[in-house]
Amino acid sequence: MDELNQGKSLSEGDVVTGKVVKVEEKHALVDIDYKVEGILPISELSNLHVEKITDVISEGDEVTLKVKKIEENDDESEVILSKRLVDAEKVWEQLEDKLANGEVFEAEIKEVVKGGLVADVGLRGFIPASHVETYFVEDFEDYKGKTLTLKVIELDREKNRVILSHKAVEEEEQAKQKQDVLEKINDGDIVEGVVQRLTDFGAFVDIGGIDGLVHISQLSHEHIDKVSDVLSEGETIKVKVLSVDRDSERISLSVKDVLPGPWEGIESKVKAGDVIEGTVKRLVNFGAFVEVLPGIEGLVHISQISDRHIGTPGEVLEVGQSVKVKVLDVSEKDKKISLSIREVENDQNKKEIEQYTKEQDQGTFQLGDVIGEQLGKLKE
Structure with missing residues (x-):
């Protein structure tokens, strides 16, 4: 056995090394080279909840323990041992180093409790709800059993308080990514x-x-x-x-x-001679700008607004008015479209005249047929 175990004297607080000789439901017996075997209760196995002793130790294991309590009676003695206290001492030192160095480490989430999560860091490490993520989390149940990257943000040995944060790790990573993007x-x-x-x-x-x-x-x-x-x-x-x-x-x-510019491929969408509808967007001294497609405005020169002489475009047009225009010329390269309102009206007038003339010709032809037919009947 360890030198610390030699001799028959033993005091509370001593650290001893012993061999597990028997494992029962609620405790284990450990040979520590003393006049009686030490008792290691299940509650002293770990700082976290333990369901079964055999989840942590087995018969034959050599373990380092701290003497928690000694009861000496005339007839018998009882020595209560703790693995939890020995482990805790090492863990506190490790956590203090992690806090001092700002170290990022991983730990498994063991419990979901009111106000946050409990992580296994050798001690019960508490992650407040506000330190779980950089965003609001409504339900923490899915975190149980998961492994999170964490940082120590607060330690207090006297109060046995270990406060951890996953949010701090995420924020640090986000800040790094931000700088990387800004540099590149x-x-x-x-x-x-x-x-x-x-x-x-x-x-x-x-x-x-x-x-x-x-x-x-x-x-x-x-x-x-x-x-x-x-x-x-x-x-x-x-x-x-x-x-x-x-x-x-x-x-x-x-x-x-x-996005493709509004003028891209315009010559395949609009061709000279097309009659299209547009909206008057701006009136200027020399004409009117009419939007014929989203983002596409063409110019109707003042000379192409009306057959009659006008002093300003505002005499016959107003902003927001819908008008039909004829495309005179299109240039994708120059991003220009020349339009005419006058030619639409002239084309319409010509069409109406042609239609009227056609109807008149048809009317005359029909009247002649009727007169001829009647004359034929009279000769008979």
């Missing part, structure tokens, strides 16, 4: 992100550890009234980095710049 990302990069939050003025998008802002004006080539009309929280999107301010940790993003 550059203006013009196209990256994938997840929409985190919608506001009146835009959307915040997580691009791998840091949120960037997509202003509402950068959501679409078209005018957007509400951000929720085009984006949803949790949606994965591609964005272009417009600017990175590493000092203030601000990143400006654009969805619009990764």
Whole structure:
């Protein structure tokens, strides 16, 4: 046996090494080279709850224990031993080192209790509910049996208090990821992100550890009234980095710049001679700008507004008015479309005249047939 066990004197607090000679339901007997075998109660096996003694020790095991209590009577003596106290001493030293060094370690969640979780760190380590995750968790039942990465945030030996945090580990990791992104990302990069939050003025998008802002004006080539009309929280999107301010940790993003431009392929959508409907968007001295497709405005020159002479476009048009226009010319390269209202009206007038003339010709032909037929009958 260990030298500490030699001799017949034994005091409370002594650390001894002994051999397990018998395991019973509620305790084990340990030969510590003393006049009586020491009693190791199940409650002194571990700082955590133990269902069966054999889950921790077996007959024949050599164990290091602390003498918790000695009762000497005339006829008999009783020595109560503790494995829990020996283990606790080592664990306290280890935990103090972890706290001092900010070490991250893993531990299994053993219990879900009121206000948080209990982890096995050799002692009962408590993780308050507010320190489980960086976000709110409603039900902790799924955590039982899981292994979490943790940090020690508070220790108190006198009160036997060990406070742990998984949230602190996550926040540290997030901060590291944030810095990594800030160092690597550059203006013009196209990256994938997840929409985190919608506001009146835009959307915040997580691009791998840091949120960037997509202003509402950068959501679409078209005018957007509400951000929720085009984006949803949790949606994965591609964005272009417009600017990175590493000092203030601000990143400006654009969805619009990764979408096809409104002028892209316009010549296959609109051709010279097409008559289409549009909305008057702006009136200027030399004409009117009419939106014919989302984000596409064409110019109706003042000379193409009406057959009659007008001084200003405002004499016959107003903003918001729907008009039919004829496409005179389209250029994707120059991003220009020339339009005419006058030609639509002229074409319509020509069509009406042609239709009227056709009807007149048909009417004359039918009248002649009737007169001829009647004359024929008279000759008979």
